[in-house]
Amino acid sequence: MTQTLLRGRLLSFVSEPQSLTDSESYRYETDGGLLMDNGVIVESGPYAEVKAKAAADAVEIDHRPHLIMPGFIDMHLHFPQMQVIASYAANLLEWLNTYTFPEECRFVESAHAQRIATHFYDELIRHGTTTAVAYCSVHKTSADAFFAEAMRRNMRMIGGKVMMDRNAPQGLLDTPQMGYDETREIIAEWHGKGRNHVAITPRFAITSTPAQMEATQALAREFPDLHIQTHLSENHDEIKFTCELYPDAIDYTDIYARYGLLGDKTLFGHCIHLSEREADAMSEAGAIAVHCPTSNLFLGSGLFPLKALMRRDKPVRIGVATDIGGGSSYSMLRTMDEAYKIQQLLGERLNPLESYYLMTLGNAQSLSLSDRIGTLDKGTDADVVILNAAATPAMALKMEVVKTLPEELFLLQTMGDDRAIVETYVAGVAAKAVL
Numbered sequence: 001m002t003q004t005l006l007r008g009r010l011l012s013f014v015s016e017p018q019s020l021t022d023s024e025s026y027r028y029e030t031d032g033g034l035l036m037d038n039g040v041i042v043e044s045g046p047y048a049e050v051k052a053k054a055a056a057d058a059v060e061i062d063h064r065p066h067l068i069m070p071g072f073i074d075m076h077l078h079f080p081q082m083q084v085i086a087s088y089a090a091n092l093l094e095w096l097n098t099y100t101f102p103e104e105c106r107f108v109e110s111a112h113a114q115r116i117a118t119h120f121y122d123e124l125i126r127h128g129t130t131t132a133v134a135y136c137s138v139h140k141t142s143a144d145a146f147f148a149e150a151m152r153r154n155m156r157m158i159g160g161k162v163m164m165d166r167n168a169p170q171g172l173l174d175t176p177q178m179g180y181d182e183t184r185e186i187i188a189e190w191h192g193k194g195r196n197h198v199a200i201t202p203r204f205a206i207t208s209t210p211a212q213m214e215a216t217q218a219l220a221r222e223f224p225d226l227h228i229q230t231h232l233s234e235n236h237d238e239i240k241f242t243c244e245l246y247p248d249a250i251d252y253t254d255i256y257a258r259y260g261l262l263g264d265k266t267l268f269g270h271c272i273h274l275s276e277r278e279a280d281a282m283s284e285a286g287a288i289a290v291h292c293p294t295s296n297l298f299l300g301s302g303l304f305p306l307k308a309l310m311r312r313d314k315p316v317r318i319g320v321a322t323d324i325g326g327g328s329s330y331s332m333l334r335t336m337d338e339a340y341k342i343q344q345l346l347g348e349r350l351n352p353l354e355s356y357y358l359m360t361l362g363n364a365q366s367l368s369l370s371d372r373i374g375t376l377d378k379g380t381d382a383d384v385v386i387l388n389a390a391a392t393p394a395m396a397l398k399m400e401v402v403k404t405l406p407e408e409l410f411l412l413q414t415m416g417d418d419r420a421i422v423e424t425y426v427a428g429v430a431a432k433a434v435l
């Protein structure tokens, strides 16, 4: 396969930035080269050195003066909610019952699921996202469409059919046995095919009976390497209802813990209103709290204490995500802009280095996949995004006075969206240009 050599400013993280001046936390090459071959990064560093190692027939693409970064990772979103986004509702439970559940019923039809899957990956690529962790609908057809399209595009994707057997319309319910059997079938058919990962996906405790939680626990035991994803502590009415359904549990987090679902591969969407006990339990288990800022603001769910959770004596591992369609943008840049504002409202600072760390290496570490994605390291997947901080007239005008890398990153985060994504490389292939 022909090699591709990208030239531009390389930026990737090596650790969590401790401050705005923590230059040890990242690698930055002002004239960098990134050599990709057969879907993998084979060299990364100063352009002259990388060029010297490239094959004579390597195709060279000059992205100067743009930034070259690892592709963004979105830790939580819902594939069947592309037509739920921008639905006018007072709160989470009204939004679910009025808009979301009826829309997800349509995914029983393969043709609909396939059509939306095409749009889903188009939007991810358009916004520079190369890996995402998604909920499909309850129907196996939706997971089949999701994974087939991921494989066709050679993307590293994580997803699962939701298991839900109560408190939703009939067309969206499985049973404990059916949820177990279909998840097993999906694992057999899709896990490890292409770059697909299957996640065990009980939607949340409200929509799963204790019998279904037991079936989920059985899956988690049989497939200990798989990710588990669910929702936790998003909204006060949701928390109250959940705890009524599981009266023996100490609190919401304890429900999942009782069924063996609190571990270091578990991704909990939201976690806005955790008690100290719950945060301790999350920390001890190594479980991940996935922050979905545009969704939390859109649904009025609350302000996620990101910085407070990170600096606890027992810190909680964090991921960041769009949560489409409760979230209002596919862009991780827009997502981190809202994350920044939520910390502002809490009297905290989220500096731009931390934001870009979280979107890339941080999320990769939270997925235990940093050996494959989230950096520009040699030997990892060639999933790359090219960023232009002067993408619009207003951004270009502001760029005239920007002097430092953190200032440029902050401008991109504050004003940027899909227009700032010059190109998205998936496994070494330019994927945005062909949309």
Ligand SMILES: [Zn+2]
Residues within 6 Å of the ligand: 076, 077, 078, 231, 269, 323, 326
């Ligand atoms: Zn969600």
